[in-house]
Amino acid sequence: MTLLAQIIxxxxxxxxxxxxxxxxxxxxxxxxxxxxxxxxxxxxxxGYLTFFAWFHFxxxxxxxxxxVCGLLFVMGYFIQYLAINRVITRPVLTTLTLTFGLDMxxxxxxNLGFEATPRRVSLDLGSLTLGGVILPVDRLLAMLxxxxxxGLLYYVMRSSRIGRAIVAVRMDRDAAALMGIRVGHxxxxxFGLAAxxxxxxxxxxxxxxxxxxxxxxxxxxxxxxICVIGGLGTVPGALVGGLALGLTESxxxxxxxxxxxxxxxxxxxxxxxxxxxxxxxxxxxxE
Amino acid sequence: xxxxxxxxxxCALAFSTAAHAQSVIKIGAPLALTGGLxxxxxxxxxxxxxxxxxxxxxxxxxxxxxxxxxxxxxxDYQSDEKRAQQMAERLITQDKVDFMTAPFGSGHTKVVAxxxxxxxxxxxxxxxxxxxxxxxxxxxxxxxxxPNGGLIDAMIETFGKxxxxxxxxxxxxxxxxxxxxxxxxxxxxxxxAGLTVVHSEFYPVGALDHSASLSKIKASGADWIYITGYxxxxxxxxxxxxxxxxxxxxxxxxxxxxxxxxxxxLGPLANGVSSTTWWHHSTQYKSDDVxxxxxxxxxxxxxxxxxxxxxxxxxxxxxxxxxxxxIEKAGTTDKAKVRDALANLDIVTFYxxxxxxxxxxxxxxxxxxxxxxxxxxxxxxxxxxxQANAIAMP
Numbered sequence: 001m002t003l004l005a006q007i008i009x010x011x012x013x014x015x016x017x018x019x020x021x022x023x024x025x026x027x028x029x030x031x032x033x034x035x036x037x038x039x040x041x042x043x044x045x046x047g048y049l050t051f052f053a054w055f056h057f058x059x060x061x062x063x064x065x066x067x068v069c070g071l072l073f074v075m076g077y078f079i080q081y082l083a084i085n086r087v088i089t090r091p092v093l094t095t096l097t098l099t100f101g102l103d104m105x106x107x108x109x110x111n112l113g114f115e116a117t118p119r120r121v122s123l124d125l126g127s128l129t130l131g132g133v134i135l136p137v138d139r140l141l142a143m144l145x146x147x148x149x150x151g152l153l154y155y156v157m158r159s160s161r162i163g164r165a166i167v168a169v170r171m172d173r174d175a176a177a178l179m180g181i182r183v184g185h186x187x188x189x190x191f192g193l194a195a196x197x198x199x200x201x202x203x204x205x206x207x208x209x210x211x212x213x214x215x216x217x218x219x220x221x222x223x224x225x226i227c228v229i230g231g232l233g234t235v236p237g238a239l240v241g242g243l244a245l246g247l248t249e250s251x252x253x254x255x256x257x258x259x260x261x262x263x264x265x266x267x268x269x270x271x272x273x274x275x276x277x278x279x280x281x282x283x284x285x286x287e
Numbered sequence: 288x289x290x291x292x293x294x295x296x297x298c299a300l301a302f303s304t305a306a307h308a309q310s311v312i313k314i315g316a317p318l319a320l321t322g323g324l325x326x327x328x329x330x331x332x333x334x335x336x337x338x339x340x341x342x343x344x345x346x347x348x349x350x351x352x353x354x355x356x357x358x359x360x361x362x363d364y365q366s367d368e369k370r371a372q373q374m375a376e377r378l379i380t381q382d383k384v385d386f387m388t389a390p391f392g393s394g395h396t397k398v399v400a401x402x403x404x405x406x407x408x409x410x411x412x413x414x415x416x417x418x419x420x421x422x423x424x425x426x427x428x429x430x431x432x433x434p435n436g437g438l439i440d441a442m443i444e445t446f447g448k449x450x451x452x453x454x455x456x457x458x459x460x461x462x463x464x465x466x467x468x469x470x471x472x473x474x475x476x477x478x479x480a481g482l483t484v485v486h487s488e489f490y491p492v493g494a495l496d497h498s499a500s501l502s503k504i505k506a507s508g509a510d511w512i513y514i515t516g517y518x519x520x521x522x523x524x525x526x527x528x529x530x531x532x533x534x535x536x537x538x539x540x541x542x543x544x545x546x547x548x549x550x551x552x553l554g555p556l557a558n559g560v561s562s563t564t565w566w567h568h569s570t571q572y573k574s575d576d577v578x579x580x581x582x583x584x585x586x587x588x589x590x591x592x593x594x595x596x597x598x599x600x601x602x603x604x605x606x607x608x609x610x611x612x613x614i615e616k617a618g619t620t621d622k623a624k625v626r627d628a629l630a631n632l633d634i635v636t637f638y639x640x641x642x643x644x645x646x647x648x649x650x651x652x653x654x655x656x657x658x659x660x661x662x663x664x665x666x667x668x669x670x671x672x673x674q675a676n677a678i679a680m681p
Binding site: 010013127136212214218249254259263 | 530
């Protein structure tokens with residue numbers, strides 16, 4: 001019984017970490033219809049910034065979190081404003097190629113500057129035990145962050161001027177422009193927000209996971225699978241997708257062996273693509 | 288008028304190279320300096336150059352009653368197997384090298400060794416650990432690494448002695464060439480040694496989480512947890528072990544603590560983790576080679592590169608030391624005689640003992656078993672260089 005509870009707890013905590021990875025990616029894909037190949041590198045960059053702030057200046061990851069978020073937001077804003085906006089109306093393959101190229105540049109700069117050595121903020125926050133179930137504190141924080149980010153995004157999209165503008169642009173770009181919305185600025189804000197979320201995830205990952213440039217592709221792949229499972233076009237999609245994937249991997253890993261865990265994640269993705277292309281809770285028209 | 292000094296210079300050069308050619312030993316080195324194996328190829332080059340400089344500064348290798356300088360001819364084969372073969376041919380037929388070194392990895396070593404065998408050129412392999420390279424019946428191939436199995440047997444024996452309470456082992460391996468082989472070999476060796484394998488599992492490349500496997504290992508009650516993988520997998524596994532309160536008296540991670548970044552990334556969590564490797568700079572061998580001792584090699588490397596050397600560097604330098612010793616013993620550069628001297632070699636180098644077995648692999652090596660104690664790597668085995676006894680995981 002305790003083991004079963006532990007398996008579910010492991011799955012939920014892993015799922016929350018996955019949701020953190022995917023939430024920014026889902027936003028850009030859903031709103032801008034851009035498959036952002038830079039996303040994995042953004043997360044790793046956030047992780048490295050946190051690591052070096054901690055290693056050289058002894059800045060705690062909790063303090064550097066807002067700083068990293070701010071830096072990534074500015075970076076994301078300008079990448080969209082100066083580069084991606086120029087091809088945003090072209091077919092999705094064009095923007096994909098552009099972000100792929102930008103990712104190669106960023107990746108190689110990081111490789112050159114930071115090397116591929118795995119690094120980790122060796123801060124151990126310990127674990128809580130609740131009725132025999134062990135809950136690592138840093139993973140609980142990841143869960144909190146995932147819910148927090150999703151909640152915040154939900155609020156921004158629903159209630160703020162900028163959020164309404166983002167939704168309006170997604171619905172009809174030309175009509176939104178006629179209503180006086182600066183479309184280029186809104187796109188850049190969206191991309192900046194996504195980069196901010198990647199940065200926040202990176203900060204958290206640097207405590208949980210060894211950061212190395214080698215994992216950018218892995219993170220991007222996870223984000224992709226989660227978005228397909230959860231569905232696009234709704235804010236909680238990434239959260240649902242992440243939790244579903246985390247639970248699947250934990251349960252399959254326990255009962256069938258770790259080597260099948262990732263395989264099953266992909267099988268679910270394939271099954272959903274065939275039977276339910278919108279994902280678990282995605283909106284029609286966004287697939 | 289103005290040409291005269293040039294002609295004089297050219298003549299002088301021509302004479303000097305002619306004289307040079309008679310008293311120089313040529314070693315050919317196909318290296319992967321670009322492409323996928325570039326990092327590893329560069330490691331070999333650094334070690335070769337360190338050895339070369341010391342030998343030539345000392346006047347060269349003693350051959351009979353004269354000293355001969357050494358020239359290293361290296362080509363970049365771009366991590367491409369076909370080019371490795373071409374470069375080996377070229378080194379032997381055009382550059383007329385006396386001896387050769389093999390490139391990085393078992394696959395490319397096999398290719399180069401095949402060419403060298405045809406021409407009867409002794410070839411020194413420093414980074415090939417698969418027995419499938421050495422069971423081809425090649426007479427001219429010699430390797431300084433010991434077989435993978437050797438790493439594991441020594442470990443089971445050492446922990447059997449120093450931690451006799453250990454009876455149940457849990458094995459978790461990465462689905463990848465070397466980590467998989469190290470996990471599979473452990474399973475057979477552990478069963479043979481009378482240990483109970485209470486858990487055995489592989490995790491896929493790209494796993495971001497080990498909590499499922501670790502929860503099962505915890506339930507299995509193992510007192511030896513043995514995990515193989517690359518540094519980032521092992522850091523994550525150790526971190527999650529702490530999170531999920533999974534522990535055992537012996538925790539081995541292949542080859543985690545052999546790399547400084549493993550210890551840096553884990554901090555106090557690295558303490559107690561043991562491993563094995565072909566060489567570690569904490570071993571302290573005294574030797575009469577160009578480096579004098581393990582410390583001599585370590586200091587020279589650190590002065591040059593500002594980082595710690597790993598087994599690739601050491602094995603590459605040791606391969607050339609073995610060749611040097613064999614030439615000195617043979618008293619000639621005759622390829623067949625040097626080959627015989629290599630086959631009968633039995634020496635201690637800064638890298639440890641070298642004695643080639645019948646298949647050409649280094650059989651005289653007591654492979655170091657290491658453990659992190661107080662954030663420092665200490666040697667548990669072999670006895671001759673032992674620094675501490677194994678301690679149970681805190």
